[in-house]
Amino acid sequence: MKNLNFKDKWILVTGASSGLGEEMARQLAVQHGANLILLARRKERLEQLKITIESETESSVDIVVADLSQPEQIEEILETIISRRDLYAAILNAGVTYLGKHLALPKEQFNQMIQINIISVTYMTTQLVAYFEKKKSVGGIMIVSSMAAIFPTPFQAAYAGTKGFLLNFASALSQELDNKELSLTIFLPGGIATEMTAGDGFNELRGYLMPVQQVAKEGLLAFKKRKSTYIPGFLNRLSSKLSFLLRKEFIIKQTGKTYKKSLDRHSEL
Numbered sequence: 306m307k308n309l310n311f312k313d314k315w316i317l318v319t320g321a322s323s324g325l326g327e328e329m330a331r332q333l334a335v336q337h338g339a340n341l342i343l344l345a346r347r348k349e350r351l352e353q354l355k356i357t358i359e360s361e362t363e364s365s366v367d368i369v370v371a372d373l374s375q376p377e378q379i380e381e382i383l384e385t386i387i388s389r390r391d392l393y394a395a396i397l398n399a400g401v402t403y404l405g406k407h408l409a410l411p412k413e414q415f416n417q418m419i420q421i422n423i424i425s426v427t428y429m430t431t432q433l434v435a436y437f438e439k440k441k442s443v444g445g446i447m448i449v450s451s452m453a454a455i456f457p458t459p460f461q462a463a464y465a466g467t468k469g470f471l472l473n474f475a476s477a478l479s480q481e482l483d484n485k486e487l488s489l490t491i492f493l494p495g496g497i498a499t500e501m502t503a504g505d506g507f508n509e510l511r512g513y514l515m516p517v518q519q520v521a522k523e524g525l526l527a528f529k530k531r532k533s534t535y536i537p538g539f540l541n542r543l544s545s546k547l548s549f550l551l552r553k554e555f556i557i558k559q560t561g562k563t564y565k566k567s568l569d570r571h572s573e574l
């Protein structure tokens with residue numbers, strides 16, 4: 306399969322109003338010459354990004370204001386996107402977490418996380434795969450999961466569960482594709498310095514966070530090269546490779562201790 310070439314193509318990026326999605330959108334325009342469909346809830350942020358990208362590059366940008374915690378609307382929204390633009394690729398990046406003891410996670414917030422991280426992504430992937438299968442054209446879908454899918458993180462238990470779902474779902478689905486020009490990439494970052502990790506509860510973990518620019522760059526390269534799964538960061542890749550030397554339970558326990566220390570320090574403030 307040839308590499309994806311994003312130049313002058315339309316690419317959908319969800320969660321483009323901040324963090325990894327915003328940075329991938331920027332790099333797709335500046336370094337890859339792509340046209341963009343940017344989706345998130347915060348309209349002003351998307352409008353500002355559109356102005357910046359269109360004034361600094363040749364790329365065109367559409368913005369779509371949508372709430373992925375309402376997945377019954379997303380199929381209609383995606384249908385409109387597909388009918389307006391010749392979609393070449395999609396990066397399903399939007400996601401939310403909860404940091405703290407699982408027993409303290411309000412049910413409403415848990416339900417929202419499931420809607421955003423699992424149901425919306427699954428609905429959109431299903432619809433996008435059907436679109437590319439019918440079109441029989443070159444295309445790519447990248448799903449942003451997390452290293453938490455491989456090494457579940459205590460104190461982000463439900464989040465780790467949602468990211469594990471995405472890894473299993475997409476890994477299995479990628480073997481069902483008939484269109485040989487369509488690839489599914491599952492991106493598995495470790496910690497990234499973004500809004501998601503900006504809270505004080507992550508203070509003790511800052512040393513483990515990668516700069517968002519580097520994560521976005523590696524993610525786009527992996528997507529372009531049609532990698533099935535990809536972990537950004539040499540140390541992250543090394544630790545996942547060497548993990549067979551240690552028991553998974555041990556790694557999860559150590560991660561839990563680090564998170565607990567960070568949360569305890571935060572609650573003492």
Ligand SMILES: NC(=O)c1ccc[n+]([C@@H]2O[C@H](COP(=O)([O-])OP(=O)(O)OC[C@H]3O[C@@H](n4cnc5c(N)ncnc54)[C@H](OP(=O)(O)O)[C@@H]3O)[C@@H](O)[C@H]2O)c1
Pocket residue numbers: 319320321322323324325326344345346347348350371372373374398399400401421449450451452493494495496497498499500501502
């Ligand atoms: N940060 C990390 O350490 C880390 C590590 C591994 C994986 N990831 C994954 O990377 C992805 C991006 O996260 P990030 O770190 O860039 O976090 P972020 O800065 O908080 O960005 C999250 C994005 O998702 C969008 N979003 C949240 N809820 C939404 C909703 N209901 N409807 C539509 N869009 C929504 C947000 O836009 P609006 O608020 O404007 O809607 C925002 O653009 C997530 O899937 C996350 O799980 C992050």
